[in-house]
Amino acid sequence: MKIAVVGSLNMDMVVTAPRIPLKGETITGQALHFVPGGKGANQAVALGRLGADVSMFGCVGDDDFGRQLIENLAENSVQAAQVRTLQGATTGVAMITVGDGDNSIVVVPGANGLVDRPYVDSIKEVLLQSQLVIVQLEIPLDTASYVIDLCHQAGISILLNPAPAQKLPADLIEKTTFLTPNEHEAAIVFADFGDYRELLRRYPEKLIITQGSAGASFATQDGEVHQIPASPATVVDTTGAGDTFNAALAYAWSQGRTLEKALVFANVAAGLSTEKFGAQGGMPTLAEVMARLS
C-alpha cells in the first residue's frame, strides 16, 4: 500500500535541561542539538523505518535547514521528490526543551504555513496514487481540509492527527477514516467533550484517543470501549512518540491488522521511540518492533 504524508518539516532546536523552566524563570541547560523534526516529516520517517512505501508532501525554505531535512527523508527511505523548496521562505523550526522526562515545544511554521491549495493542485496527480494519506495540523487547516476533500472524493483512506489541535467541522471529521487526538487535543477538537467513553462511542473504530502512559482507547461498533495499554519503556525523550504512534498505526493497519492489533503495534513502536534522544532518534525498525512485541 502506498502511504502519503502531507504535513510539516521542521528543524528541531533542542535544549536539554534538568527540567522545563517555569513561566518567567531562567535555568541552566546542558546542551543544544539541531535534529530533524516536524510532525509530518516525523511520521514519514517512522513509516520509512518500518519499511512502508511512503512519500512526503510539504514545503521547506531555500536554506540549509531545508536541504538537510530533504536529505534526512531520503536517508530514511522516504520519497521526497514532491517536497517543494520555496524561494524567499524560511524552513519551519521548533524550539524544544527536554527535561525530567517531559518536553515543551514552540513551533515557528515558516514554509509549512505556505503549504496551500495551489501546491496541493501541483502534486495532486502523485498524491492521489496513494491508498492511505496522513495529515496533521502544522500546515494551514484550509489546506488540510482541501487534501481531505480530494482524498475522500477519490476513495482514499485518511488518518488525521489533529495536532496542534483546533476545533474541526463535523463534515471534515466524517471524511476521515481515523482521527487520533490525545486527551488534551480531543477537548479542543470537540467543543462538547465530556466523558471520553461517550465520545469514542459516537465515532466507533474512527476516533482513537491516546492517553500517554495509559495507552490508547477506541470503541467498537457495538459500543464497547477498548483500552490498549502503553508498552513499558525506559524513557529518555518523549518528543515524537505521538508521531511514531500515528505512523505505526497506519503501517500496521495498512498491512491488514485489525484496529486492536494495530494499536498494540503502535504502542510498542511509540514506547521504543522514547528510549533515544530526538523526535526521530528512537523511531524503530520493523524488526525492533517485532522483537519487543514477542
Ligand code: RIB
Ligand atoms: O511531534 C513532535 C514535533 O512537534 C517536533 O519534531 C517538532 O518539530 C514539532 O513539530
